[in-house]
Amino acid sequence: MTTVLVIEDEHDIQEVLEYNLRAAGFDVLCAALGSEGLRLAREAHPDLVLLDLMLPDTSGMDVCRSLKSEAITRRTPVMMVTAKNDEIDRVVGFELGADDYIVKPFSVRELVLRVRAVLRRNDAPSSTSRAVEFGVLKVDREAHRVWVRDEEIELTALELKLLVTLFDRKNRVQSREALLDTVWGMDARISTRTVDAHVKRLREKLGDARDYIETVRGVGYRFVDEPLTL
Numbered sequence: 001m002t003t004v005l006v007i008e009d010e011h012d013i014q015e016v017l018e019y020n021l022r023a024a025g026f027d028v029l030c031a032a033l034g035s036e037g038l039r040l041a042r043e044a045h046p047d048l049v050l051l052d053l054m055l056p057d058t059s060g061m062d063v064c065r066s067l068k069s070e071a072i073t074r075r076t077p078v079m080m081v082t083a084k085n086d087e088i089d090r091v092v093g094f095e096l097g098a099d100d101y102i103v104k105p106f107s108v109r110e111l112v113l114r115v116r117a118v119l120r121r122n123d124a125p126s127s128t129s130r131a132v133e134f135g136v137l138k139v140d141r142e143a144h145r146v147w148v149r150d151e152e153i154e155l156t157a158l159e160l161k162l163l164v165t166l167f168d169r170k171n172r173v174q175s176r177e178a179l180l181d182t183v184w185g186m187d188a189r190i191s192t193r194t195v196d197a198h199v200k201r202l203r204e205k206l207g208d209a210r211d212y213i214e215t216v217r218g219v220g221y222r223f224v225d226e227p228l229t230l
Contacts, residue, residue, distance in 0.1 A: 001027045002026050002047045002048075002119065003029060003044065003045075004028050004029070004047065004050060005028075005029045005031065005040055005044065005046035005049045006018060006021070006030045006031070006050045007037030007051045008031075008032070008052040009032045009052060009054075009056050011032075013052075014030050014032070016108065017108075017111075018030055020111075020112060024115075026115075029046060032055075034055045034057050034058035034059070034060065034063040035058065037051070037055075037063060041067060041076065042070070042072055042073060045072075045076075046076060047076070047077075047122075048077045048115060049076055049077070049079070051063060051064060051078055051079065051081065051098075052080075052081055052082060053080055053082035053093075054082065054083070054084075060080065060082065061092065064080065064096045064098055065096050068096060068097035071154075074097075074156065075156065077099040077118045077119065077122050077156075077157065078097065078098050079098065079099060079115065080093045080098045080100070080101045081102045081104065081106070081111070083103070085103045087193065090194065091194070091196075094194050094197040094201075095197045097201070099118050099121075099122075099156070099157070100117075100184075117184075120185070121158065121161060121183075122157040131145075134167065136148055136149045136227070137206070137209040137212060138150075139163065139167070141160070144157070146163070148206060148208055149208055153206070154205070155202070155205060158183065158184075158198065159198065159201065159205070161183050162183050162199070165179065165182050166221060166222070166223040169223065170223045171224065171225035173219050173221070175219055175220040176192035176195040176220050177192060180192065180194065180195060183195075195221075199213060199215075199221055211224075211228055212228065
């Protein structure tokens with residue numbers, strides 16, 4: 001059974017989430033503290049984490065940073081659930097590697113649908129099992145592994161899908177709206193700055209291969225048609 005870890009200190013909200021997620025067929029673990037949530041994430045290996053940003057013992061941003069930096073949890077999807085609605089909070093959340101961002105108060109039905117969407121995106125089968133090489137970049141979609149100059153780098157499921165989407169459409173400009181639709185897979189009610197934040201993070205991780213992704217001002221992004229001389 002698919003397991004969702006809820007890290008939420010407000011008891012009423014935690015109960016609502018637990019009840020509705022169980023009704024939707026998920027196994028649910030709950031934690032009221034960030035430290036407790038991190039422990040459960042490391043020990044229980046949930047399939048997804050629902051994370052409040054305002055916790056009694058630590059910031060949810062710090063919890064997300066820890067989850068995405070540790071080898072044992074970095075591939076676990078994280079959905080932030082918070083009362084913080086400022087765009088800067090959303091952008092920072094996505095820069096830290098969050099897979100979705102939901103603002104309180106929220107529709108429980110929509111939240112469950114978005115949980116399913118993130119899980120589908122994370123588990124989507126690849127179109128090929130062969131590793132593809134492009135200049136200094138090598139991508140094995142099925143194994144969820146990426147190398148730059150034969151050094152492996154760690155990407156989240158969303159970052160890998162963003163990279164593969166751009167790569168598969170080489171030399172064709174992809175608007176931010178098109179990338180939101182393809183990579184996020186639904187109307188997440190988030191601004192196109194979300195794409196900018198993820199591309200920025202992806203480029204940082206790609207290191208020597210960062211320039212394979214070009215910015216087309218006023219439009220979006222494009223993966224180069226031929227490997228650059230790096």
